[in-house]
Amino acid sequence: MEGTAWVSYAAAWLGVLALLLLGLRLRSRKLNLPPGPKPWPIIGNLNLMGNLPHRSLHELSQKHGPIMQLRFGSFPVVVGSSAEMAEAFLKTHDVAVADRPKLAAGKYTTYNYSNITWSPYGPYWRQARKMCIMELFSAKRLESYEYIRKEEMNALLRGLYKSSNTNILLKDHLSDLSLNVISRMVLGKKYTDESENAIVTPDEFKKMLDELFLLTGVLNIGDSIPWLNFLDLQGYIKRMKALSKKFDRFLEHVLDEHISNSKAPDFVAKDMVDVLLQLAADPNLEVKLERHGVKAFSQDLLAGGTESSAMTVEWGMSEVLRKPEIFKKATEELDRVIGRERWIEEKDIVNLPYIDAIAKETMRLHPVAPLLVPRLAREDCQVAGYDITKGTRVIVSIWAIGRDPKYWDNPLEFFPERFLGKGIDVKGQDFVLLPFGSGRRMCPGYSLGHKLIQSSIANLLHGFNWRFPDNMNKEDLSMEEIFGLSTPRKFPLIAVTEPRLPAHLYSM
Template identity: 75%
Template sequence: MATQLTFPNWLATAATCLASLAVLLLILRRLSRRRYNLPPGPKPWPIIGNLNLIGSLPHRSIDSLSKKYGPLMHVWFGSNPIVVGSSVEMAKAILKTHDVSLAGRPRFSAGKYTTYNYSDITWSQYGPYWRQARRMCLMELFSAKRLEEYEYIRKEELRAVLNELFHSANRTVLLKDHLSNLSLNVISRMVLGKKYLQKSENAIVSPEDFKKMLDELFLLNGVLNIGDFIPCINFLDVQGYIKRMKALSKKFDRFMEHVLDEHIERKKGVKDYVAKDMVDVLLHLAEDPTLEVKLERHGVKAFTQDLIAGGTESSAVTVEWAISELLRRPEIFKKATDELDRVIGRERWVEEKDIVNLPYINAIAKEAMRLHPVAPMLVPRLAREDCQVGGYDIPKGTQVLVHVWSIGRDPTIWDNPEEFQPERFLGKEIDVRGHDYELLPFGAGRRMCPGYPLGLKVIQSSLANLLHGFNWRLPHGVKSEELDMDEIFGLSTPKKIPLETVVQPRLPHHLYSL
């Protein structure tokens, strides 16, 4: 007599069949999956990957791992595969040979919440929108003609800072404040058309608060947000970063809306209106019907935010590191001032056109960018397709980091790499414009920082004039060997403890007058 299948037995049989089918599908998937020859790297832990090996200064942690596993290393941040290139050869392969294949961007929370849902130049995906943004930067915003038109702004703001330092002579000053004011005022006038951030009763945001906003922006765009790498816990916001990103976004958007409204109101009813600043240019482009991808209002705000943040941070951070290093090496200081006295003399300031005739000043700037790159690991790239680098496979979807901090300290490239020695650049054609992979402060390839021409001008001219205009020393009781040279990690790496210094004028006093 046949036995009737009861409901519980039926359920158990169905569950067994489903489990068997799932196992079979898993086996077939693994058999059909391509076996990749991945670069060497540490064995990952379940769920967290290799995040347990990353400390508070990730660029230093990854440098230590690269020394063990080689110039092309594979690690896991949570469930995300990461490939790190830390040699000239690997940098060239990533940024030049496979530039297009590796031109994507990972979709981090920072890009979503702080750049209008990936609408800026830095975090937008490679494609028509990004290519159009790149063209706008090269042809409109940072063209040689436009930068030349704005030279008078850079000159006026630099003179203002030199005047401030003159009136602070023989007193301890916080150099970062003066450098940030310089960069912020230059960028504000070039991008926004005026100093929106001057102290006034009706100011939309105070200068102090805006600087804090910029510091927060760079920090949050560089942090390792655990939720980006372990998506299942992203909603928990265990580090509190997403909450901070959302709060920061609201503050920036309030400011950006105010700026755009003022610019739109200013040109109402004006026939043949001529653009006065970069926001005017962006708003004009937003009305251009011939653009391949329409530039929306949120895109204008995202680009404007990029221009302000990128132009402010890089130059101030680099010059502060340079001065800090020189305070530890007085003999380098003397060589720099000797060159300035010989080429410029003591009766005028350094002009931008003079920089080409100041090889030692140029060498100091390059050495600061080598030893203290603003972005120690370039903004992460994403593999858009499978490719092969250095004989290893990089599967589609892999994040790719170029570790310029390690390259700048590679003893096979640089003698005494931990020492600040500007002489290493004298008589050598090593450039910072993305052609020489030993020195990549602005990156290289398609996703190179589009604003580097402006950043380089501000770095070189401000450094030259600060050295030309003043003698520098540390505050009383502080020895050069005691000067703190630790950094903070983010999208940039400023000094952990800002530099305090004392200045004394070295040129005729009438030159410091405005």
């Protein structure tokens, strides 16, 4: 009797299991998934990704459409490659896809997803976003740091003047500008110098930032096929861990010094680390900001602010050098509006529409993050009639949008005039131009980055005539890029400058 009961019990459970499996099958059949290439076993569609994934995805979208589904190993990945899809993911379904995938870069280089960029959607991230908007990047605070940006811009222009009529690597000068500006705003001083007691030299720190952006954007196999993660087949995790140690050593020194300074009776918070430490000490915070969180935020601020402006300006100057007629139009506007007796200030940009157009055209063709930072669907949703299931990784290709003839005439041509009189901005509401992203996960420091890009391009064009070295012409200039979270030039721009303003301005 007992045996019969056991058999009946088992049969009942098997029946329930069969019904569940049938239900899952029926559900999966009913899902209307976006089109895409057929995945291979185990690797999915990783075989279709070349050294420049943003270009690979663009080619695939030409075949499968503006919304397509791939598989990267074990994980579904949906790619949006049109302004309409960008709006759907970043605005209409912003909350549904506001999470971040758990990638190795976030774990090993950002104190286990503790920074602003990689922290998962939830109370900690919402608190971080609020800190950025209300404290770190408020209009009042950015205005209070304008003197720093002005001083460092003058230092850049003096340095270029001293190097007049010689071949220069523009990237080095631009990196110094952005690193010095961000260091002073975030850390209170230039911790990177050439003294014997320096924690890290400028060259070492720049290499650390370059490595961070590369490793944050790589296609690490273990992120797609988790059971291979422990093998670290590409060696990326080893590099991430080594880089993390370097950054931690530097940031520990920064925090120790700031905490020591804060004990002085006349102490006043001056930089962003001071502000972060004060916020961390607030007992009313919804989620306590630990020491590693302060370090993660500080690293995020340093990296984001340094890379975006320097890389964009180098691309912009590369494009202008290839088209002398653009330089002529820009300098005509500068001479008419500013004259030749002073430098451009940030408040002047509103009166320089062609300079602003050059900056926008650069960000259209050469966005800092061509695929933005990947998102993760927190819940099921429908986009363009297709089912996006919870756990799907979401990629928005602003690189593809910037090259789409549906929105841009002659999209591969560098033509700033296309922005004149159009009112298109970079604040995340015009979905044809999203260099800083959009929605809840938009870059919180976009206003600062935009200011640095505009004022740098304006002053470089105002202060100097530019040409290629004697043994080079515009046809020789490679426009190849390197892929990471950002896409810098593969070969740094080499150029020659000649002063075009009175000599006394370069000594200010």
